[in-house]
Amino acid sequence: SAVISQKPSRDICQRGTSLTIQCQVDSQVTMMFWYRQQPGQSLTLIATANQGSEATYESGFVIDKFPISRPNLTFSTLTVSNMSPEDSSIYLCSVVVAGGNEQFFGPGTRLTVL
Amino acid sequence: AQSVTQPDIHITVSEGASLELRCNYSYGATPYLFWYVQSPGQGLQLLLKYFSGDTLVQGIKGFEAEFKRSQSSFNLRKPSVHWSDAAEYFCAVGAGSGGYNKLIFGAGTRLAVHP
Numbered sequence: 001s002a003v004i005s006q007k008p009s010r011d012i013c014q015r016g017t018s019l020t021i022q023c024q025v026d027s028q029v030t031m032m033f034w035y036r037q038q039p040g041q042s043l044t045l046i047a048t049a050n051q052g053s054e055a056t057y058e059s060g061f062v063i064d065k066f067p068i069s070r071p072n073l074t075f076s077t078l079t080v081s082n083m084s085p086e087d088s089s090i091y092l093c094s095v096v097v098a099g100g101n102e103q104f105f106g107p108g109t110r111l112t113v114l
Numbered sequence: 115a116q117s118v119t120q121p122d123i124h125i126t127v128s129e130g131a132s133l134e135l136r137c138n139y140s141y142g143a144t145p146y147l148f149w150y151v152q153s154p155g156q157g158l159q160l161l162l163k164y165f166s167g168d169t170l171v172q173g174i175k176g177f178e179a180e181f182k183r184s185q186s187s188f189n190l191r192k193p194s195v196h197w198s199d200a201a202e203y204f205c206a207v208g209a210g211s212g213g214y215n216k217l218i219f220g221a222g223t224r225l226a227v228h229p
Contacts, residue, residue: 004157031215042204042219043158058216092157101165101214102148105158 002027002097004106012112013083020079021109023093028073031096033103034066038089046091049076083113116141116209120220127195128228135190135223137205146208147188148217149179153201161203164188175199200227 003026013019023032032049047055047068055068070076080087090110094103119138127133139145146165150158162173169181179190188205202222210216 033215042221043217044219045216048215094158096214102160102163103214103217104160105150107157 002029002095002104004093004095004104006091006093006106006109008109009107010110010112012114015084015113017083018079018081019083019111020077021091021093021111023076023078023106025074025095028098029095030098030100031103032070032076033094034068034076034078035092035094035105036089037092037108043092046078049078049093080111083111085113087111088113116207116218118205118207118218118220120203120205120223122223123221124224124226126226126228129197130194133190133192133195133199133225135203135205135225137188137190137220138186139188139205139207140186141207141209145188146214147179147181148206148208149173149177149188149190150204150206150219151175151201152204152222158204161190195225195227197227197229200225 005024007022034046035043037043045058046061047057049055049068049070051070067079090108092108094105117140148163149161152158161177162171164171164181172178177192202224204222205220206217208214209218
């Protein structure tokens with residue numbers, strides 16, 4: 001397994017601003033992902049965070065809106081840019097540990113955009 | 115396209131009763147299937163997974179699931195529900211290479227437990 005922390009745990013932001021969410025893992029992982037969970041909805045994969053290169057985005061998500069960095073094996077950030085109320089969601093990072101075959105999820109960041 | 119259907123949005127059971135949560139998937143190849151639980155204010159916790167082999171898999175917290183290829187189903191079961199099992203349950207299929215990335219989630223089933 002892995003211990004995953006996310007910062008901040010929650011935030012309330014004004015429209016038009018940006019928020020960067022951090023994901024830190026206590027062990028080396030092979031893969032990191034970012035998901036969005038809109039209110040009352042299921043999880044949708046935003047992108048795969050690739051170490052040292054551009055993230056791989058899923059259909060409907062673009063780098064300008066959700067820039068992602070992954071400078072090393074244990075850390076990644078997701079920025080939600082130019083926010084609108086529709087971006088109010090829980091954002092979760094997940095990881096696959098080295099030698100593993102399942103995703104472990106962080107506690108999530110609850111974002112509210114006013 | 116790959117998809118996961120959880121037909122039941124809400125389920126209410128009495129404590130001590132048995133439980134079955136339904137999950138149907140659509141996937142062209144052999145699916146990698148997962149059940150996660152999300153308790154209020156918590157992240158997702160993996161209950162169990164199926165990759166291959168025995169179609170009845172055991173998980174944590176007394177849960178089990180049975181893979182039925184002919185029915186494209188992966189239903190979650192528990193013989194006796196505890197009040198602490200009240201949570202949201204998500205079925206997912208691994209749609210990417212390796213089977214454990216690019217998870218596609220179902221809409222979830224919210225479980226309420228009556229004392």
